[in-house]
Amino acid sequence: MSPPEIPDAPEEVHVLAGEYVLGTLDARVAEAVRAALPTNPALAAAVASWERRLDPLTRLAPAVEPPKGTWEAIAARIAAPASRGVSAAGRAAAGWRNLFGAGLAGAAIAGLAVFLAVRPPAPGPAQERYVAVMQADQAAPAWVVQADRGEISVAAINRPAIPEGRVMQVWGLAPGDPGPTSLGFVPTDGTRFTVDASRRPPVDGMLVEISLEPPGGSPIGRPTGPVLFIGRLERVLR
């Protein structure tokens, strides 16, 4: 049961969510909305939609450098052990599981666009090819992937920089695979590169993803860092 502040009628939910995002609710109702978010998916979705719709208005506030010492105060607060429920290692492992679980569900991880076009390793009689498009934001970086004769070539559109001290590792995971297979690494610069697909030849429904890893790549043979890009291959007849 929702508390009295939270309506059930869809139109009322959208208005309440809009007022919450706008900031006009008083403290008591705003707190009731916040408390209901984790267990009320319709309300949470409505709030997320309003945050996205109204976000351009944040540009009307000019950027101002915060006072010196602000970061140091934040760093001191997050350094306190009590600020985290579990160890950093435990959190990293859980984070990986959550991310990869989301990846398996076909999520567009990190809100990034991935565009994949894959041809089978050898020209078959049916002239098949595989394509997948996942686009959460047309302005976001994207990778175009094409597979041909066991080699996967990747071209970047608006490629992102690799964070300092990290590498980006490419993975393939076909339906039924027990785990992802490393296909290689994204070079530090350049907008085109190829990886060897012979270890995991492209098939319909295969996930291709890029994760952020320590230098030398994941030490455990599967992604350990955040999955930054993911796309699912689909076969297209022509």
Added chain:
Amino acid sequence: MPAEEAELSAWVFQAGAGDQMALKRLYQAESARLFGIALKILRDRVAAQDALQDAFVSVWQRARQFDPQRGAARVWLAAIVRHRALDIARARGRETLTDDPTLGDEAVTDDPVERLAGAADAARLRDCLSGLEDKNRKSIVLAFVDGLSHAQVAEKLDLPLGTVKAWIRRGLMSLRACMEGAS
């Protein structure tokens, strides 16, 4: 130079995995924009600094809940800062009218919506806001950008409180219909 959305998302994920350097990079990339948002709402550098600190601690604690399917990292960060700033404004007695001369600043005479330009999302919001009645639009901007309560918007626009509440409500319904209908 503003960071790319991809970088911001990567840093949020890394922060969620316990990487403090990633949080610092987020701070370096976003703190001026976010402090500006908090300062506009609170009109007080000390209070805005508190809001920014609380928001980054909250980002650190909630980074694992960041869901890019619900929205971009940039939007998620701004929402955390805005809601923290609004909480502080409420705790400081926002519902009580004051004679604060800086309330809402220039927002009533100027039409700031005209300054929304550039990206497609901003253009659509601007077009849909432009379709609202003048005071409807101003009420929404004063609430969102300047953090004004219903009572403060009413005072600023010299209108009855009930009228402002109804207008904002109607404005939100029209805005949603316009933005969803245009997609």
